[in-house]
Amino acid sequence: MVELNIVNLLMVLAAAWLGGILAKRMGFPSILGELIIGIILGPALLAVLETSDDLNILAEVGILFLMAYIGMEINFKDLGKASWAGLLAAIGGFVVPFVLGYYTILYFGGTNIAGLFVGIAVGVTSLATKSRILVDLKLLDTRIAYVLMAGALISDTLALVIFAGIIGYVEAGSIDTAGLAWVAGKAILFFSIAVLIGIYLFPLLGKLLTKAKLTSRTILFTILIVMVLGFSELAELAGLHGILGSFMAGLFIRDSVFSRQILKDVSAVFHDISIGFLAPIFFVTAGFHVTLDVFQTDLALLICVITGAVVGKILGTTLFYLPSGYGWREGFTIGTGMNGRGAVEIIIAGIGLQMNIISQEIFSILVFMAISTTVTVPVFLTWTTNWLKKRGELVKQDARHGYLILGANPLGLYIAKQLAEQNEVILIDYNKDLVNEANAQGVKAIYGNGLREDAFEAANAINKNTFIALTGNSEINLLSAQLAYNSFYIPNRIVLVSPVENGVGINLLDHMDASSLFANKTDMVPWSYKITTNNFEEKKDKIEKEISTRNWFKHSAKNKDILPILILDENGIKRPFHYKDIIKSKESVVYLQ
Known part of the structure; x- marks a missing residue:
């Protein structure tokens, strides 16, 4: 039986709060501070805090809720305004660093599966990080804002799909044709059932709840949790990871179940529970698994992964963006904006470590990569957008008018x-x-x-x-x-x-x-x-x-x-x-x- 160590939990939450506050005051996302404070207070340095079974359970629930919240924050209507340009940016910004990350691991003697995991981690981009920075830089009404958000969504979704395939393959433990077909069939069945439930059953449930006058925030919040956990379990049954299910649930919950006002109230509570309580536990405890030995034993690999992540993201986005007709400078600017990693990358890396697909050293490298690339985003994006402004090339998005x-x-x-x-x-x-x-x-x-x-x-x-x-x-x-x-x-x-x-x-x-x-x-x-x-x-x-x-x-x-x-x-x-x-x-x- 797992017993809750309340003192340890309080210390982790206090550390998360301190790290998050300091990061925000410096203009960075709170998860950056939570990761760093976990490294400092964890076994890597001061060893003041330590992980436990109860914290691991809370952290796992936290990432499920966080992925659901990320899904709830996505507005397909807005993203569709820059779908073509966003697709180009997403493909270039994912494929090029993915390939560089994969072959870097192989070059240093890693396995194919580990290379694929690292490739996914360096290929993703942080949707939440972009949202905050775009608000701070007053870029929400520009074309690059829509392209950045669309590119972040597409690349993260693509990463999760590939991640699902790898997880299914690892769980199957077989390379024969029949085994792979079974894995692919279960994944397709999951997506089919999830889409059908999201499109048809969720709106019907919303109407029934309204008709029955079951619209109190407490009841709807409970129903929302049941939906998220239900989709997570559905993904697990399909041989995938629960984060994919919770992400899908969040996508369909956004507008199909509740009215805008009710959704706003319920998602505010969900935000506080996930980002204010459970998710910080995951990011602080993720810092516990980091080892600083990589700076001595794997420094070359660390430098290559970070360099490949930065160059691959910016260069890949710039090159693939050219067919949009908006110019290489705008593509370069979007590349600098998409360079930051965040929640999804750390979650994927953490799952890889938990499943023994990647080593503690590679996990540590991916954490340092996430930290270093996220730090560059406000600096690079500010410089490149000012560059576009001076040239008169910062285009306002005309999708909103009047x-x-x-x-x-x-x-x-x-x-x-x-x-x-x-x-x-x-x-x-x-x-x-x-x-x-x-x-x-x-x-x-x-x-x-x-x-x-x-x-x-x-x-x-x-x-x-x-x-x-x-x-x-x-x-x-x-x-x-x-x-x-x-x-x-x-x-x-x-x-x-x-x-x-x-x-x-x-x-x-x-x-x-x-x-x-x-x-x-x-x-x-x-x-x-x-x-x-x-x-x-x-x-x-x-x-x-x-x-x-x-x-x-x-x-x-x-x-x-x-x-x-x-x-x-x-x-x-x-x-x-x-x-x-x-x-x-x-x-x-x-x-x-």
């Missing part, structure tokens, strides 16, 4: 009519009279609460590029902007800040990566009245020298009551006037006076 505006008041309607001349614009308001008036004037408006997801869904928020919160309440504006990003990933968020609410300032907007409308605190009531009574003039100021919106406002608003609403570029394309923007030479500012 504006979603909260507030059908006279000022909101006035701006919406201006923007609607060139873009799709949808208004949301909780006042039916204002909604009816907007629709009567030819601007699409939806009746709904700007703090509820159903209103955003009705407005097709998932495909909008910019959200503007234009109510008289700054708190509502901020909360709705957070909802627009957290639930619908709208990349650009512009918020009206009222001068009477001192608690809302630029610092708070910076924290949530939003910008202030009109580049200044503004009381919308008098301007709405002026528009309603037609007591205003619309004027235009052509800019001769580049200037920030904030400086333009400070210079132009002296002793004048003005409201800058739009910027027109040289081609007459309009965009909202807000704090985080630069007015270029020959552009014009449209303002009310």
Whole structure:
């Protein structure tokens, strides 16, 4: 019987928390800190912590939940926007380092199976790492962001499929034709059953639960765990590893079982249980299995594996990306972004060690490879994206378009009519009279609460590029902007800040990566009245020298009551006037006076 050593568990969790916090503060993913703290406090160095059967069980459950969460985070609709380019990046970024990793192990006397495992490990890329870095670098609305996410998904999925085949082969322990056919048949049967359950049974279950009013978070969280563990066991029965089953479960759970709001609540709890509790145990204890002897006994192999991983990923992505027609520089940038490894690589390496397919030395090399490549991603990706920006080659992704505006008041309607001349614009308001008036004037408006997801869904928020919160309440504006990003990933968020609410300032907007409308605190009531009574003039100021919106406002608003609403570029394309923007030479500012 396995007894839980609570003191040891507390020390591992405390170590994971400390390592994760330090890594995040340095701009790296938390798993990097968890791995390093495991190496430092584990047998490799200080030997303060040690593994145990109870920790191993928790760690195994942790990787099942983590793989399910990774699956739940994947949005096929968004990834499809860059499917061809993402496929090219994934193939090049996986195949080339895979081949280099495989032959490196063979060259140093390793087995074919060990070479395949190392090849998979160096071929994967970290989806979670990319998400965080893309947010930090404000690249979510660029083409390389979609290609990176698509490439990460495809390469990791490809790695898991090959991994499943190797596991099936190892479990079968036979090389005859009949044995391999049996392994392949079971794998195909697993994928077939999993897809059928995911496409047909999961949505039916969701409808039945809603009809029976079994929608409490506790019940649905329990059902989610049953689904994940059920798919994991199904994979095990097929001779595969449970992580493949949990990953498949996460893919189908995302939108097929629960509504968006329920899914958000349940996945938040699942996130806390997996990433906040169980998964860190796995990554810290993974550090326990690392040996520093490789720096003396296998230094050449360590250098070759890391070099092959970096060069293979970047060069492979660059070369295979050329047929996309987007240029080698963009391919090179994507290669640097895909260079980081993470959860999937460590999980695969850990399973290989557990099954005695790879040695402790090779496992240690793969851990150091994951650490070193992950560290390079923020540095390399920042440099390469700035390089593209300077050359004017950082392309915005046009898959999202149009504006979603909260507030059908006279000022909101006035701006919406201006923007609607060139873009799709949808208004949301909780006042039916204002909604009816907007629709009567030819601007699409939806009746709904700007703090509820159903209103955003009705407005097709998932495909909008910019959200503007234009109510008289700054708190509502901020909360709705957070909802627009957290639930619908709208990349650009512009918020009206009222001068009477001192608690809302630029610092708070910076924290949530939003910008202030009109580049200044503004009381919308008098301007709405002026528009309603037609007591205003619309004027235009052509800019001769580049200037920030904030400086333009400070210079132009002296002793004048003005409201800058739009910027027109040289081609007459309009965009909202807000704090985080630069007015270029020959552009014009449209303002009310």
